[in-house]
Amino acid sequence: MTGDDAAARLRAAGSVFAEDEATLIREAADGDDARLEAMLARRIAGDPLEQVVGWVAFAGLRIPVAPGMFVPRRRTELVARLASAAAPPDGVVVDLCCGVGAIAVAVAAARPDVTVVAADVDPAAVALAAASLAPYRASSLVSDVDAALRHLDGTVDVLAACPPYVPTAAIPLMPREARDHEPRRALDGGPDGARLQRAVLAASSRLLRPGGTVVVETSEALIGLTAEAAADEGLVVRVERDEELGAVVVVGRR
Ligand SMILES: C[S@@+](CC[C@H](N)C(=O)[O-])C[C@H]1O[C@@H](n2cnc3c(N)ncnc32)[C@H](O)[C@@H]1O
Known part of the structure; x- marks a missing residue:
């Protein structure tokens, strides 16, 4: 042919x-x-x-990536870029809800001095992330966000995350490629879309060292809820955007 x-x-x-x-x-x-x-x-x-x-x-x-897996979106490059920039020399960066590990790999490639740890509840995604992270100073594990990485409590410099943030009722409105070919668990952010974002921000309160930074992807529709959840954790909050990527991110400093 x-x-x-x-x-x-x-x-x-x-x-x-x-x-x-x-x-x-x-x-x-x-x-x-x-x-x-x-x-x-x-x-x-x-x-x-x-x-x-x-x-x-x-x-x-x-x-x-592999069939049936969430496909990392270009807009999430903003999370990776901000996480790389926020990490101190030889720091520790965590990618929570890592999927196939796009943020973790991008940070590890951009910042060979830092140690990257990636975690997700989906074993198949973590297996792919582990293979992609093998050349770097990085590791990965299967874990729910609530229980994730307790051995790192109080030691993390940057927590980066693109958790699911589509409100449950909006899933049927997503493109077919997402609805039919990506795991529901990778898309569904609960009734208001922010359930996993809140879980990530709650985890940041125990994982981050004082002065550490959390970087969470969100949408224009959800930004008020995401920022409020970050403020509820006692973080100093700012919003970053990249118009070209169509990306909006909440950054919190502990
Ligand atoms: C929107 S996808 C993003 C994946 C990756 N961060 C990226 O940008 O390609 C969300 C990810 O969150 C994971 N996830 C959903 N619920 C989770 C939970 N309770 N604990 C840990 N990971 C979870 C899914 O398995 C999925 O890989």
């Missing part, structure tokens, strides 16, 4: 970036025609491109 054939099939299936997608899928198939056909079929059936090719571009890196 030629690249034009692949692009034409993707275009006919509704892909807006058919040529780019065909190029990425052909690269991932690596000359194996049967694999190429299987990958095209999955993409045409609606699987997210990143799950088909097995990686997502994030902060200039290729982060491995």
Whole structure:
């Protein structure tokens, strides 16, 4: 099959970036025609491109992802950037609700001096994060946010998180790629969307050393609730945005 054939099939299936997608899928198939056909079929059936090719571009890196896993979003690069900037020399940075580890890997790559620890409740996601973090001064573990990393209480310099923050009632309004191909647990932020954000901010109260920083991704719709939850934990709160990425983040200093 030629690249034009692949692009034409993707275009006919509704892909807006058919040529780019065909190029990425052909690269991932690596000359194996049967694999190429299987990958095209999955993409045409609606699987997210990143799950088909097995990686997502994030902060200039290729982060491995797999079918059925949450695909890290470009906007979350703002969390990684702020966490890297806030970490003191040789500090400790935690990525809570790490998924496949995009924030953790980006921080570890940008700041080889810091120690990165990543945790998530999903064992399959943590297994991928562990593989991606292997080249770095970093570790990962399976843990619920409430119980996470008690051995680090009072020692963490930066707690970074992109927890689920879609209100339960808004999940049916999400794009199909998210609704049908990403775990519900990775999307659902509870009735008002902020349940996991509150849990992360509560964890920051025990994990952070005095003067430490928590960086939590949120949405424009939720920002009041997120900032209020951070203030309730006694943090000094500010809001950071990146218009180009469409990102909004609450930063709290202990
Ligand atoms: C929106 S995804 C983001 C993943 C990752 N931070 C990223 O940006 O790619 C949210 C993640 O939170 C995790 N999660 C949900 N509930 C959790 C809990 N109670 N404790 C720990 N992790 C949780 C999910 O498994 C999922 O990986």
